[in-house]
Amino acid sequence: MTPHITRTLVALCVALVSLGALAQDNVSAEPPAPQVTEQAPEKISTFRENWILSELRSLRHDMMDYRNQMNAIVVDRELEVADKAMSYASNTVLTFFYVVAVAGGILAIVGWRSVRDLKDNVRMYAEGEISRLTSVYEKRLADLERDLRSKSQTIAANQDEIERTNEIHSLWLKAGKEPGTENKIAIYDHILELRPDDADALAWKADAALELGEQRWALSLCEKVLANDPENAHALYQQACAHAELGESNAALDDLERAVALQPAWVRHAENEPHLRALADNERFQQILKHQET
Secondary structure, eight states: OOOOHHHHHHHHHHHHHHHHHHHHHHHHOOOOOSOOOOOOOOOOOOOHHHHHHHHHHHHHHHHHHHHHHHHHHHHHHHHHHHHHHHHHHHHHHHHHHHHHHHHHHHEEEEESHHHHHHHHHHHHHHHHHHHHHHHHHHHHHHHHHHHHHHHHHHHHHHHHHHHHHHHHHHHHHHOOOOHHHHHHHHHHHHHHHHTTTTTTEEEHHHHHHHHTOOOOHHHHHHHHHHHHOOOOOHHHHHHHHHHHHHTHHHHHHHHHHHHHHHEEETHHHHHTGGGGGGGGGOOHHHHHHHHHHH
């Protein structure tokens, strides 16, 4: 607060105290009146009133000046703080860029070789991984190609087998309808060309050879079947017929007994088989037929 304002306040206080003392003296100097009447307040002189008003006006101007000064001071302080903050921020950013620039320079000077080595190592690693993956997928592709080739061969073989089976089936139907023995043998030979190890074709070919009176040929055909399948009942039956035609009764009975033991259905064929008529009176032959019937 300025000295002028302080002096004005002190003068106002002294004037107010003097007015209070003067009023109190006037009250005590008057004699007591017999009756209480209202008294008019004492008027302040024009000089004092003007002086007080002048002092109040001066005080108000001083207060306004003081407020303006305080506002100016506050604004100056705020501007100073803002300026310092901006300066600090700019210095911080500038320092950061300096650090980055220095670090980049150090990296460029000192670490360029390391970066280049790192780049070379990454490239070598990538090439190695690509080579490894390429070899792995090439191996898988080769395995897949080999598997596909194998499956293609299997499919082709199956197709050939299906066609062969269909043709053999048609030949069997044709052989069943063919009345001539020699034609049957030709059909059986065709079946054996398609499937050389067909046991049924060999056995029925032996039966046809017996029809032609070729017992030794029939025995040879039956022996081929029994070499691969010793328990082929049909081949044993045809071999028994061939032995019976040749007069080899014991061998015929042995083969017939084995054939009937494997497939009892051959008993019905043996009962009316013309190639086994030479055994009709044989007691063992009769026992074989009766034993299987029971």
